[in-house]
Amino acid sequence: MERIPRLVLAAPHSGAGKTTVALALIGALGERGLRVQPFKVGPDYMDPTHLGHGRSPYIGAASGRKVYNLDGFFLDGEGLLALFQHGARGADLALVEGVMGLFDGKDPWGKVGSTAQVAKLLQAPVVLVVDASAMAGSIAPLAEGFRRFDPEVRVVGVFANRVGGVRHAELLREALVRVGLPLLGWLPQDPALEIPERHLGLVLAGEVEPPLKALVQAATLDLEGLLRLAQEAEPLPQVPPFLPESHPPQVAVAYAWDQAFRFYYPEGLELLQALGAELIPFSPLQDPALPKAQALLLGGGYPELFAQELAQNQPLLEAIRGFPGPVVAECGGYIYLSRGLWIGDRFFPMVGLVPGEARMGQGPVLGYREVEALRGNPLAQKGEVLKGHEFHYARMEPSMSPAWRRVGGQGVEGYTDGRILGSFVHLYLPARPEGARRFLAWAKEGPGSPRGS
Template sequence: MRRIPRLVLAAPHSGAGKTTVALALLQALGERGLRVQPFKVGPDYVDPSHLEAASGRRVYHLDGFFLHETGLLSLFQHGARGADLALVEGVMGLFDGKDALGQVGSTAQVAKLLKAPVALVVDAFGMAGSIVPLVQGFRSYDPGVQVVGVFANRVGSPRHAELLREALNSVGLPLLGWLPQDPLLQIPERHLGLVLAGEIPPPLEALRRAFQVDLEAVLRLATSALPLPEAPPFLPEGKRAGVRVAYAWDRAFRFYYPEGLELLEALGAELIPFSPLEDLALPRAEVLLLGGGYPELFAAQLAENRAMREAIRLFPGPVVAECGGYMYLSQGLWVGEDFFPMVGLVPGEARMAERPVLGYREVEALRDNPVARKGEAFKGHEFHYARMEPSPSPAWQRVGGGEVEGYTDGRVLASFVHLYLPAQPRGVHRLLTPFPQG
C-alpha cells in the first residue's frame, strides 16, 4: 500500500476558477518547501501548461474513459514519484463526463478511483448563505465522493469571505481559502480554452499576493487520504532498438499527452523537437509526429515556410498528424475568407467554423495505418473548430456510430482524433517498427 497525500479540486461547473485556485495553491504549497505534483482530469492540453509553469513539473492526465482503474492508479503513482503531495485539477463540473450522470470521464470518477478528498471551487460572486445548499447538494449526491472543503473565487471583500466561512461552518465544512474578484487574476481565453502559458504567463505574482489560504487545513485534508494499493509500473521496462521520432513543437503545435511521449521513449524512441514555423529542414528521423495546436493562428507564417512544407511532403517514413497537424498536412487552410496553402500531403482543405466538434471517441481502423491494423479499436478525443472535406480514404470509423473520419494511405495517418496511445501501447509498438522506405 502507498500513502500519497492528495487533494482533488473540483467545481459545480466550468469557469468557476479551478485553474486559478490550483495555480495559487501550487505556489503557496511550493513556498512551504513542498514538492507538489499536479495532475489534470480529462484530455485537456491547455490548463496543464499553466500548472506546469506554476509547479515546474510535468503534468499528467487522469482520465477514466482512457484508462481502467489499474492503469489510472499506475499513472498516478508514476507521476507522483518524488512528490510530497499530489494536486488534481478536475474537469468541467464535478459530475460532468462522457455520460449524463458523470460515471465515466468525470472528476468524480477519478476522485473515487484515487480515494481522494475533494475541495469544491465555488464562484461566490453575489453569493453568501446560498453557498450552503449548493455545496451540500454536491456533498450528499454521491457518498463515494468525499467533499471535504471549499475554495471561494471572486469574493467581494474580507467581510464577504467571513460570511461564506460562517455559512459553511454551520454544516461542518471549512472555507479553505479564497480569491478576490480582480481582473488581474484572470487568464485570457480563446476558442479552445485558456491561452497557453507559453504565450501569456499565468498571473502568478498577482495570485501570490491575493490568495488567502489555510494551508494547515489543506495539508490535513490531503494527508487524510487513504493508502492506495501498489499498482504495476505505468511504463514498460526494456528498450528496443532506437528509432528517431521528430515531433512538431512550437507556438502552432504543442498538444501531446506527456505520458504518450514518455511511452515512446520507454520503447526506445529518441524524441527530436522541430518547429514548422521557424525551421527550414526536418531533423534526421524515421518517424514524424505533428500534434495538435493552433495552426489557424499562424497560418500565414506556416504557409510562408515553403522549405518546411516541402520537406514534410517529401518525408519517406511514417507520419502521424492529429487535429492541427491534420489541418497542416491538408491542401490548404481557410481562415475567414483568406486561404493559406499548407503541406498538401493529404487531400482536402480545412476551413474554420463557428461551432466546435468535441467529445470522446472510440474509433476502429478502416485500413492499416502507422499505429493500427485494420479493425483495431483505439480511444481518443476531439476538440476543434476546423472542418475537412470528406476523405477519399478515411482512416477511422466511429465504433457503434458509423461515422468515418481522417485520412490514411497506409504510411500517413491524419485525423482530428487525438489518440491516447498509453491505453493502446500496441499502437506505439507498431509505429516504431521499422517501416520500408524508398
C-alpha cells in the same frame, strides 16, 4: 499499500477558477519547500501547460514537474492508479485539478470521464472551488448538495473564488459552518488574476505568464487545513508500473513543437520514449528543415492563428512532402498536412499530403471517441480500435480514403494511405500501447515497410 497525500480540486461548473486556484496552491506550497505534483482530469492538454513551465510538452508553468492527464474513459481503474503513482513518485503532495463540473463526464451521471470518477478511484478528498462573485449564504446549500449527491465522493471543504473582500469571505465562512464544511481559502475578484481564454480554452503557458506571485500574495489560504486533509487520504494499493521497461533510444521521431503545435498528451510521449523513441522537437513556424528522423509526429494546436506564417515556410513544407517515413498528424497537424486552410475567404496552402482542404467552422466538434481502423495505418492494423478525443472548429473535406470508423456509428473520419495518418482525433496511446510499438517498429524498418496493407 502506498500513502500519497492528495487533494482533488473540483467545481460545480466550468469557469469557476480551478486552474487559478491550483496555481495559487502550487505556488504557496512551493514557497514552503513542498514538492507538489499536478494532475489534470480529462482529455485537456492546455491547462496542464500552466500547472506544471510550458517550455516542453512535459512540464507546466508553476510546479516544474511533469503534468499528467487522469482520464477514466481512456484508462481503466488499474491503469489510472498506475499513472497516478507513476507521476506522484517523489512528491510531497499530489494536486488533481478536475474537469468541468464535479459530476460532468461522458454520461449524464458522471460515471465515466468525470472528476467524481477519478476522485473515487483515487479515494481522494475533494475541495469544491466555487465562484462566489454573486452569492453569500447560498454557498452552503450548494456545497452541501455536492457533498451529499454521491457518498463515495468525499467533499471535505470549499475554496471561494472571485470574492468581494474580507467581509464577503466571512459571510461565506459563516454560511458554511452551518453545513459543517470549512472555507479553506479564497481569492479576490480581480481580472488581473485571471488566465485569458480563446476558442479552444485557456491560452497556453508561455503566451501569457500566469501571475503566480500575485496569486500567492492575493490568496488567503488555510494551508495547515489543506495539508491535514490531504494527509488523511487512505493508502492506495500497489499496481503494475504504468510504463513498460525502458529501452535505449533506437528510433528518431521528429515532433512539431512551437506556438502553432503544442497539443500532446505528455504520458503518450513518455510512452514513446520508454519504447525506444528519441523525441526531437522542430518548429513548423521557424525551422527551414526537418531534423534527421525516421518518423514524424504533428500534434494539435492553433494553425489557424499562424496560417500565413506556416504557408510562407516553403522549405519546411517541401521537406515534409518528401519525408519517406511514417507520419501521424492529429487535429491541427491534420490541417497542416492538408492542401490548405480556408479562414473566411482567404486560403493558405499547406503541405498537401492529405487530399482535402480544411475550413474553419462556426461551432465546435468535441467529445470522446472510439475509432476502428478501416485499413492499416502507422498506429493500427485494420479492425483495431483506439481511444481518443476530438475538439476543433475546423472541418475537412470528406476523404476517399478515410482512416477511421467511429465505433457505435457509421461515421467515417480522417485520411490514410497506409504510411500517412491524418485525423481530427487526438489518440491516447497509453490506452493501447501496441499502437506506439507499431509506429516505432515501422519507422525502424524504414521505407517500403508492408505495415500499411
